[in-house]
Amino acid sequence: MNIEQLRGILAALPDPAFILSRSGKYVAVFGGRDNRYYHDGSSLVGKNLSDVLKPDKARWFLDNINNALQSSSMTIVEYELSDKDVQGLPDTGPEAPIWFEGRIQPLDFSPEDEPVVLWVASNISARHHLEKSLRYLSDTDQLTGLGNRRKLDHELPRQFANYLRYNTPASLIMLDLDNLKTINDAHGHQVGDKVIVAMADICRAELRQTDIACRFGGDEFVIILPNTDQEQAQQFATRIHSAFEQRATEFTCEDSNATVSIGVTSFLDTDASHEDTLRRADQFLYQAKHGGKNRVSML
Numbered sequence: 173m174n175i176e177q178l179r180g181i182l183a184a185l186p187d188p189a190f191i192l193s194r195s196g197k198y199v200a201v202f203g204g205r206d207n208r209y210y211h212d213g214s215s216l217v218g219k220n221l222s223d224v225l226k227p228d229k230a231r232w233f234l235d236n237i238n239n240a241l242q243s244s245s246m247t248i249v250e251y252e253l254s255d256k257d258v259q260g261l262p263d264t265g266p267e268a269p270i271w272f273e274g275r276i277q278p279l280d281f282s283p284e285d286e287p288v289v290l291w292v293a294s295n296i297s298a299r300h301h302l303e304k305s306l307r308y309l310s311d312t313d314q315l316t317g318l319g320n321r322r323k324l325d326h327e328l329p330r331q332f333a334n335y336l337r338y339n340t341p342a343s344l345i346m347l348d349l350d351n352l353k354t355i356n357d358a359h360g361h362q363v364g365d366k367v368i369v370a371m372a373d374i375c376r377a378e379l380r381q382t383d384i385a386c387r388f389g390g391d392e393f394v395i396i397l398p399n400t401d402q403e404q405a406q407q408f409a410t411r412i413h414s415a416f417e418q419r420a421t422e423f424t425c426e427d428s429n430a431t432v433s434i435g436v437t438s439f440l441d442t443d444a445s446h447e448d449t450l451r452r453a454d455q456f457l458y459q460a461k462h463g464g465k466n467r468v469s470m471l
């Protein structure tokens with residue numbers, strides 16, 4: 173095969189392949205000509221990452237180039253980039269930001285007196301969005317849009333590990349709707365569903381971004397409150413309790429009110445695992461139920 177044919181093959185590569193030097197120079201760009209997937213990067217040749225990218229992004233690329241060179245093996249990274257992030261790219265190409273998988277392979281020659289890598293950037297946007305929606309679906313309760321039991325099983329040990337590591341307080345609220353069976357029987361299952369959704373809406377409205385509310389089972393919810401001590405958790409639980417009391421009057425039936433019972437606790441040094449905390453929250457919930465329902469119970 174002659175040099176012209178090799179050139180043709182490089183130009184025909186479906187994904188763009190960049191030769192990048194250790195100091196961040198675009199030494200050469202091959203392939204990636206299909207503008208349904210990529211912007212033409214040929215104008216970048218001769219420029220430096222720091223000429224075309226914002227400083228933090230340029231630094232990230234340089235770090236990855238250096239990691240690959242130091243490890244002498246291929247490294248794989250995922251990142252998001254749009255044509256607006258890279259100065260000087262033509263407008264023709266995808267409008268939305270692209271998710272890339274970058275495969276960074278050190279090369280054993282130095283065309284510009286410094287080591288270089290081959291950085292192949294593949295458009296994985298479709299896969300990324302699919303993975304994101306699968307993750308969302310598998311972690312989300314369909315009826316309420318809150319996290320599901322699986323999400324709780326993932327988050328609770330993580331939050332307990334954070335508590336042990338950083339020794340910052342964190343609390344747990346377990347709540348169970350009262351009399352849902354009677355409401356279902358009196359008004360129908362769909363109204364019962366609305367009561368569950370009303371509770372979820374209140375949780376969502378009251379939560380901070382870092383709080384995690386999950387539907388634990390039928391009419392039972394668990395809320396993890398990071399950076400929250402027992403007293404703050406109690407205030408939060410009381411707020412949820414009153415908000416639900418006001419909201420739920422619309423679901424009241426002759427012999428039963430839609431109310432909620434709540435157990436509150438915090439991670440304690442004596443807890444061997446998150447399961448001890450969850451068990452204690454459940455005990456307080458049990459106490460609230462057996463104390464006459466429609467109340468908050470805690471230490």
Ligand SMILES: Nc1nc2c(ncn2[C@@H]2O[C@H](COP(=O)(O)OP(=O)(O)OP(=O)(O)O)[C@@H](O)[C@H]2O)c(=O)[nH]1
Pocket residue numbers: 315348349350351352353354356360361362363364365368389390391461465
């Ligand atoms: N509408 C509706 N009802 C549900 C759903 N999941 C569970 N339930 C019902 O909720 C009730 C939960 O059981 P319990 O907590 O023992 O019933 P409860 O009447 O709330 O009793 P207390 O908690 O003691 O007040 C059962 O009757 C379930 O059929 C759901 O998704 N929608």
